[in-house]
Amino acid sequence: MKILKISLLIATISLANLNLIQAQKTKGKVQNTGLQERAYWAKLLYKMASPVILNLSNSTLKKNMPVEVPPGMKTDFFKKVTYLEAVGRTMAGVAPWLALSDDNTDEGKMRLELRTALLKGIVNAVDPANPDYxxxxxxxxxxxxxxxxxxxFLRAPKALWEPLDAVTKSRVIEEFKTLRTRTGAYNNWLLFAGINECFLLSVGEKPDPARIEFARKKMIEWYKGDGWYSDGPSFSMDYYNSYVIHPMLVDFLKVLSxxxxxxxxxxxxxxxxxxxxxxxxxRIISPEGTYPAMGRSATYRTAAFQALAQVALMEKLPEHVSAAQVRCGISAVMHRMFDTCNNFDSNGxxxxxxxxSQPMIADSYTSTGSxxxxxxxxxxxxxPAHHPFWTDPAADWTAKKAWSGAAFKKDYHVEY
Incomplete structure (x- = not known):
């Protein structure tokens, strides 16, 4: 009887310890919430974007931004273009975030700081008398x-366009019109020219219809099927469908429609x-949060997920792809890329x-601004932070399910 009592006591203690361990595990999972991931994303984006935006607002971008180029290349040409590269690309990435309403959270304070600085920076960017023109x-x-x-501007007109003063708006419009004196490559560059004209159309200016129609017709012609466009007449297996083609074509056609x-x-x-x-x-996000470093412009890093990110932003994810698994998959990439790799110099x-730092993999057209x-x-x-994308419980993404032996949806081919 005594032995039985001792055995029952040991079993009770073991069960209690097991429950405590399980509770601690559950607590740990609860702590790793979507809102914590959001805070991580926001801090990382602020870290990335703030050197560009804050320097532009202080007229010190050209003074302080380094111009790193591929080995063997000279900086002379790049200094003519790299600063606009940094500004335009950063603006496109932060625009939806800066369009959110102000609040008193730490994130809200970062957004307000960057939005205020960016509006001032846009004034500087188109002022011929400014050092950062x-x-x-x-x-x-x-x-x-x-x-x-x-x-x-198309993604956040109320936050980034409407608050600008009349002189600055006029100057921006004039700068965009000067782009018509040049042409670019016979590939996704047609879309760049087209969306510049769509922006002008969106603010009440007369666009160049030829540039719009050429981009529109060629992109339709270059569609290869199953969600993939060719970047020009020849197909390239890279991330340009995400870097440029899908997001910019959808924004382009939204204005036109x-x-x-x-x-x-x-x-x-x-x-x-x-x-x-x-x-x-x-599906290309591995269980470890990596993805293939293939094709041109691998130095664009997380831009490889712009199309997925935009579909999530638009709340248009496929029925079988949950917002939580996209959040968790992209978060895993960010953690793998930015927690384990030092992608910033000593000045940020x-x-x-x-x-x-892998300068040998940079393409000949790449510099710091790129x-x-x-x-x-x-x-x-x-x-917003209360959206299910951020509040839904964590979920495994497709490759993580597949490689753990869990059920996952088989892929298919589409005809549209």
Whole structure:
């Protein structure tokens, strides 16, 4: 009887310890919430974007931003274009986040600081007398980075366009019109020229219809199927469908459909194709939070997930892809890329590379300003903190399910 009592006591203690351990595990999971991940995203985006935005607002961008270029390349050309690259690309990435309403949270204070600084910075960027007056008027590259600025204005007109004074708006419009003196490459660059004209159309200016129609017709022609576009006449296996094509084409066609320039069905088809492509983006995230460093422009880092991020922002994720699994998958990539790799120099500027400083992998057109494409992976921050994207319980993404032996949805081919 005594032995039985001791055995029961041991069993009771063991059960209590097991429950305590389980409670601690559960507590740990609860602590790792979507809101904590949101705080991580916000701090990381602030760290990435603030050197560009704060320096531009203080007229010190050209003074303080380094111009790192691939080995063997000279900086002379890049100094003509890299600053607009940094500004336009950063603006496109932060725009949805800065469009949120103000609040007194730590995140809200960061947003307010960056929005206030960016509005001042835009004034500086188009003021010919300012040290940080940006180059829209020479070289072809500004066609590209004005397009990202245009996309930012389209993504957050009330936050970034409407508050500007009349003189600054007039100057921005004039700079965009000067882009018409040049042409670019026969690929996704057509879309850059087209969206610049769509921005002008959106603010009441007369666009160049030829640039719009050429971009529109060629992108339709270059669709290859199953959610993939060719970047020009030849197909390239890289991330340009996410860096540029899907997000910019959808934003481009949204303006045109809203203005009754194209049928709304054309916009809906482009959106449907981006949704399909986003499924591939979600599936390439490995269980460890890595993804293949393939194709051109690997130094754009998290921009590889812009299409997936935009579909999440638009609340258009496929039915079988939950917001939580997208949040957790992209968070895993961010943690893997930015917690284990030092992607910033001692002054907080991004460095050439994919995972850390790897200048040898940079393309010939890449410089410091180019790297701020990475901000484009943060678009879901434009969803408020109470949105299910941030509040739903954590969920495994597709590759994590597949490699753990759990059930996951088989892939398929689509005809649209």
């Amino acid at each position: 940006l180059n829209f008027r020479t070289e072809s590259q500004p066609i590209v980075d004005a397009a990202y600025m245009a996309q930012a 809203d203005k009754k320039r194209v049928p709304v069905e054309e916009y809906n088809t482009a959106l449907q194709r981006m949704v399909r492509y986003s499924e591939f983006s979600e 500027w991004l460095v050439l590379g994919f995972c850390g 790297l701020y494409m990475a901000t484009l992976g943060f678009l879901p921050l434009g969803l």
